[in-house]
Amino acid sequence: MRKKVIFKGIALPWLLLLPQLVITGVFFFWPAGQAIYGSFLREDAFGLSREFVGLENFRDVLADPNYLAAGWNTVVFSSSVAIGALGVALFLAVQADKAIRGADAYKTMLIWPYAVAPAVAAVLWLFMFHPQIGLFGKALNGIGIRWDYKVNGDQAMLLVIMAAAWKQVSYNFIFFLAGLQSIPRAVLEAAAIDGARPVRRFWTIIFPLLAPTSFFLLVVNIVYAFFDTFGTIHALTQGGPGQATSTLIYKVYVDGVQNLNFGASAAQSVILMAIVVALTAVQFRFVERKVHY
Amino acid sequence: MATLTLSAVRKQFGSTQVLHGIDLDVADGEMIVVVGASGCGKSTLLRIVAGLETPSSGIVRIDGRDVTALEPADRDIAMVFQNYALYPHMSVFENMAYGLKIRGQAMPEIKRRVAEAAEMLEIGPLLDRKPRQLSGGQRQRVAMGRAVVREPKLFLFDEPLSNLDAKLRVQMRAEIRRLQKRLGVTSLFVTHDQVEAMTLGDRLVVMHAGRAAQVASPMEVWGRPADTYVAGFIGSPAMNFLQATLAGGGTAATLKAGPTIAFADGARPGADGTPLTIGIRPEHVTVSPDGLPLTVDLVEPLGSETVIHGRLPGNEVLVARLPIAASDIGAVLPLTLPASAFHVFDAAGVRMGG
Numbered sequence: 001m002r003k004k005v006i007f008k009g010i011a012l013p014w015l016l017l018l019p020q021l022v023i024t025g026v027f028f029f030w031p032a033g034q035a036i037y038g039s040f041l042r043e044d045a046f047g048l049s050r051e052f053v054g055l056e057n058f059r060d061v062l063a064d065p066n067y068l069a070a071g072w073n074t075v076v077f078s079s080s081v082a083i084g085a086l087g088v089a090l091f092l093a094v095q096a097d098k099a100i101r102g103a104d105a106y107k108t109m110l111i112w113p114y115a116v117a118p119a120v121a122a123v124l125w126l127f128m129f130h131p132q133i134g135l136f137g138k139a140l141n142g143i144g145i146r147w148d149y150k151v152n153g154d155q156a157m158l159l160v161i162m163a164a165a166w167k168q169v170s171y172n173f174i175f176f177l178a179g180l181q182s183i184p185r186a187v188l189e190a191a192a193i194d195g196a197r198p199v200r201r202f203w204t205i206i207f208p209l210l211a212p213t214s215f216f217l218l219v220v221n222i223v224y225a226f227f228d229t230f231g232t233i234h235a236l237t238q239g240g241p242g243q244a245t246s247t248l249i250y251k252v253y254v255d256g257v258q259n260l261n262f263g264a265s266a267a268q269s270v271i272l273m274a275i276v277v278a279l280t281a282v283q284f285r286f287v288e289r290k291v292h293y
Numbered sequence: 294m295a296t297l298t299l300s301a302v303r304k305q306f307g308s309t310q311v312l313h314g315i316d317l318d319v320a321d322g323e324m325i326v327v328v329g330a331s332g333c334g335k336s337t338l339l340r341i342v343a344g345l346e347t348p349s350s351g352i353v354r355i356d357g358r359d360v361t362a363l364e365p366a367d368r369d370i371a372m373v374f375q376n377y378a379l380y381p382h383m384s385v386f387e388n389m390a391y392g393l394k395i396r397g398q399a400m401p402e403i404k405r406r407v408a409e410a411a412e413m414l415e416i417g418p419l420l421d422r423k424p425r426q427l428s429g430g431q432r433q434r435v436a437m438g439r440a441v442v443r444e445p446k447l448f449l450f451d452e453p454l455s456n457l458d459a460k461l462r463v464q465m466r467a468e469i470r471r472l473q474k475r476l477g478v479t480s481l482f483v484t485h486d487q488v489e490a491m492t493l494g495d496r497l498v499v500m501h502a503g504r505a506a507q508v509a510s511p512m513e514v515w516g517r518p519a520d521t522y523v524a525g526f527i528g529s530p531a532m533n534f535l536q537a538t539l540a541g542g543g544t545a546a547t548l549k550a551g552p553t554i555a556f557a558d559g560a561r562p563g564a565d566g567t568p569l570t571i572g573i574r575p576e577h578v579t580v581s582p583d584g585l586p587l588t589v590d591l592v593e594p595l596g597s598e599t600v601i602h603g604r605l606p607g608n609e610v611l612v613a614r615l616p617i618a619a620s621d622i623g624a625v626l627p628l629t630l631p632a633s634a635f636h637v638f639d640a641a642g643v644r645m646g647g
Binding site for chain 2: 186191194196209
């Protein structure tokens with residue numbers, strides 16, 4: 001039951017909304033507007049003048065093989081991060097749900113990685129997998145696997161995927177654990193009495209009941225992999241070797257900040273914005289409809 | 294259809310002893326109601342039979358086969374839970390078919406059995422619905438249906454009626470009884486409700502603090518309670534307990550309230566002066582001109598009868614259920630306690646003779 005409050009004047013409601021509106025305006029609408037505006041302009045090489053070029057920036061960006069390669073990288077990277085982070089988190093949550101002794105310590109430790117800043121997390125993985133000084137990097141080379149993510153693009157991709165997924169496991173873990181704990185014990189017991197073994201119970205009862213949680217997390221993870229992994233990639237590989245780990249968000253930075261190609265960078269930002277809007281819309285549509293049983 | 298035998302079943306959680314050795318023999322097709330206050334171990338007992346808990350010691354046999362170490366899945370039982378425990382993401386049909394599918398039944402057979410059970414429980418039109426679209430009573434029927442289609446050896450009921458409103462509870466109670474009789478499936482029914490216990494069970498197991506205080510037919514439990522706990526638990530309003538001492542060489546009791554009353558059914562062992570507890574049910578107390586004076590302090594009119602609470606001489610509390618109109622608070626009512634209705638318990642609360 002929600003009570004409707006009716007304000008008499010117009011001043012108070014606006015005043016109450018103001019802080020949020022200012023924050024949204026300054027940090028979202030203004031830069032977004034700038035990006036959209038910038039995406040229609042082209043700057044000369046010295047940054048002295050700008051001219052209106054219509055949709056030409058978009059046409060150039062979408063025809064650029066580097067951009068398409070970055071797009072493909074993003075697909076590989078995002079789906080791997082999402083699937084990896086979701087799979088590991090679900091496995092850990094199921095184990096944590098079963099654990100009785102030391103359950104709290106186990107849960108607390110699993111949540112810690114979420115508190116680590118992306119760049120710090122990246123450095124952590126860098127120290128583990130550096131081919132010369134990293135614990136695992138050295139060990140891999142020691143047993144004859146030529147591990148050097150600075151030379152091998154696939155290995156670089158694998159490393160950024162692992163680092164980015166590791167960061168997200170905690171978040172997924174919390175949601176999965178909450179989802180598991182909201183499944184009534186009696187339902188699982190009823191399934192056990194109906195003759196279902198643990199594996200069957202997982203796939204026919206637990207997994208379907210977690211589906212709304214999983215779907216929500218899938219979208220959140222994809223958005224995370226798309227947009228929040230800049231720090232991880234920047235600290236680990238700077239998009240290299242070559243363009244091997246350059247995702248769409250990383251290319252926005254490279255083109256805009258390093259190459260000073262504002263028009264192209266702005267056009268890429270607008271494309272990314274469209275993607276996140278679409279993802280959010282999908283999420284709301286499905287989550288609203290499917291979350292309640 | 295099967296027998297169920299429990300032999301010295303004990304259960305400990307850490308240092309807490311929940312069940313102190315339960316022995317029980319359930320005949321084929323019998324409906325046993327396990328009744329007791331919360332915390333008496335009745336649910337634990339049921340869960341041990343289901344295989345959801347393992348006993349600390351003791352043996353559970355279904356149809357003569359030792360199932361103590363078996364998983365619930367291997368016991369061929371069905372259980373109806375207090376909160377129904379339907380699978381929320383499955384339709385009513387899928388809920389009922391789940392156990393059959395797991396057992397590898399063919400689809401036509403599954404359909405036939407679900408349809409049959411649905412017809413019996415009058416839930417045919419609901420088969421396509423999800424549990425969230427059903428009322429409490431309908432969910433209860435689906436839960437029953439899920440148990441029935443399995444055609445198990447044993448039905449287990451874990452307080453299945455306690456979430457229903459009073460009217461529906463009475464209706465479902467009768468339906469469960471009818472269904473159980475018709476199918477003839479051996480059943481164990483756990484409840485804290487003595488009316489449910491009395492009306493449903495072929496026999497009752499009255500549990501008290503992890504022990505089976507009495508195992509007997511409902512009328513025997515009511516008529517010859519084994520101890521003061523059972524006597525006070527079964528019957529409403531609860532039985533009165535009056536302090537007394539043995540007199541007349543074991544043939545009578547001297548009540549704290551005054552009179553010495555001779556037993557109607559023979560002598561009890563023990564020396565005169567041995568402390569006793571005399572139990573008498575409120576409905577057996579009668580009004581007579583030369584009775585004991587009861588000072589009325591609360592009157593509960595039930596329509597056809599009146600429940601009167603008051604105090605006897607010696608300040609003992611007595612409740613009487615009388616076919617008279619309400620009397621005033623503070624009035625003095627002369628009551629007779631018929632010796633034929635006495636239940637005699639020793640100082641430890643255990644029934645003595647008769």
